[in-house]
Amino acid sequence: MATDERLRDHLNDALFDAILLLQDREECYRFFEDIATIAEIKALAQRLEVAKLLRENVTYAEIAEHTGASTATISRVKRCLYFGADGYQLILDRLAEREEKEVP
Template sequence: MSNLRTQEVEMLLEVLSAMDDKDQLYALIEDLFTIREIKETSQRLSVAQLLSQGKPYTAIAEITGASATTIARVSKALNYGSGGYRLALDVLNGKGSQGDEPDAE
């Protein structure tokens, strides 16, 4: 994966991490990705959320429309990946670090 983290990727990360307005971020995503890519990426996040809740593949496929292959890939990344899905799920569950330490008082 280290070959993936190029100067161009670093530039993208810099831009994404600096944007805190959802409408501006949406505009960028809409320009960067195709409609299909946005839908598929969003679907994967929903799949990860449902997997983390213990839902079975059949229920996830029914709820999200994702294929068994997509669900399996997300499951593999969730369990053996670099932790990105877990971080995203923490954000969705209100546990994401946005510069704040949890109850550090």
């Protein structure tokens, strides 16, 4: 599915281009700490973990307990996971591929 055209503009293009220039995890920490609050960064990380667990068919209750996410957040992530722009699927597939390569 295509991304929402309302998201596309020169400011977001510049932001995403900047993110693509980051070379390692430490640079990500430094940049994101400056550009977002700790709570915002943790919320993004939480949503990614929720998506991973949903894809593994973990129950809402277990996800809420494991991540601290509300059922509203879990529901929103699930909607995006299955009816969104396929961004979660894309990154979760890539993360799974990387994990498979790292396992001897």
